[in-house]
Amino acid sequence: MPRRSPAWTYDELVLACTLVVDNGWRELRENDRRVQELSQLLRRLPLHGTAAEEIPSFRSVGSVSRKTTDLATNRSDYAGKRTKGGKLDLAVIDAFISDPARMRKAASAIAAGIATGELTQIPEQPDEVADDGTTTAMEGRLLMRWAIARERSPKLRRRKIQDVRAHGSPLRCEVCTFDFERFYGELGHEYIEVHHTLPLYVAGPRETRLDDLALLCSNCHRMCHRNHSGESWRTPDELRACIQTPVRLTDEQG
Ligand SMILES: [Zn+2]
Ligand SMILES: [Zn+2]
Known part of the structure; x- marks a missing residue:
């Protein structure tokens, strides 16, 4: 028995919906060059393991075209007959209706990351999906993966720490002021995490500026990245x- 194609993921739907939106919220046919290009792109995304090698029909032009029909006909104000759209289809349609510019930017950042090969090389990151295994940030899982991997660059971290030190500022969390060295002594010396305040697809592929980076403790950092459906990751100000x-300890006891 040949394997069946895995279900469409949020990221793939973001790419397909971009075509639909650019086409005036209309479906695209199999013979459309854009459908053929998207089919090739989807077969290269690092999301479904070896599916593209094992399943010849995986994200074929036919399946891409059918998906554009689902996305075009499941918009709430679509007047004609609808095809059956899934929950994720609806989530992506909503995201495009609420912030089309942002979603289009996210789609082109994913495509660019695949074109250069940069995104294909990055291993899965622990925080790229929520605890339930399905929820992803508004921009999708791959851009989250890319951003988290970039933040872990030791070189970038060193540069940021040197910069903060040069300004005579303490190495502490910008949200809750936690200072690892003050709390843990020598063990916490120079421990701090680095967070991009500007999502990758907004900043574009340019070199990261130190001003785009915030210093955070591990708790605040995880909360900045915690996934909630339909949300982006948070800046320190938002957190x-x-x-x-x-809550003060004395209040709890009293
Ligand atoms: Zn903190
Ligand atoms: Zn971060």
Whole structure:
């Protein structure tokens, strides 16, 4: 029995929906050059392991064309007969309706990352999907993977730490002010994590500027990246706004 093609992922739908939006929210036919190009791109995405090698019909022009029909006909104000669209189809349609420019940028960043080969090389990162295994950031899983991998560059981290030191500032979390060395002593010396405040697809492929980086403790960093459906990852300012009134130990006891 030949394997069946795996279900469409959010990232793939973002790429397909870009075609639909650029086509005036209309479906695209198999003989359309854009459908043929997208079929080739989808077969190269690092999302489904060896599916493209094992399944000849994986993301064929026919399946890509059918998916553009699902996306075009499941928009809430579509008047004609709808094909059956899945939950993810609807989530992607919503994202494109609420912020088309952002979604189009995300799609072109994914395509560019595949074209240069940079995105294909990066191993899966622990925080690229939510704990439920399905939820991804608004920009999708691959851009999240790329951003997290970039942040882990030791060279970048060193440059940022040197810069903060040169300005005479302490190495502490920009959100909650946690200072690893003050808390853990020598063990915490120079420990801090680096976070991109500007998502990759907004910044473009340029060299990262030190001003685009924030220093965060491990807790705040994870909370910046925590996945919620339909949300992007958070900047330190956005995370600071989430903090509830601190609970004091004495209050709990009293
Ligand atoms: Zn913190
Ligand atoms: Zn980060």
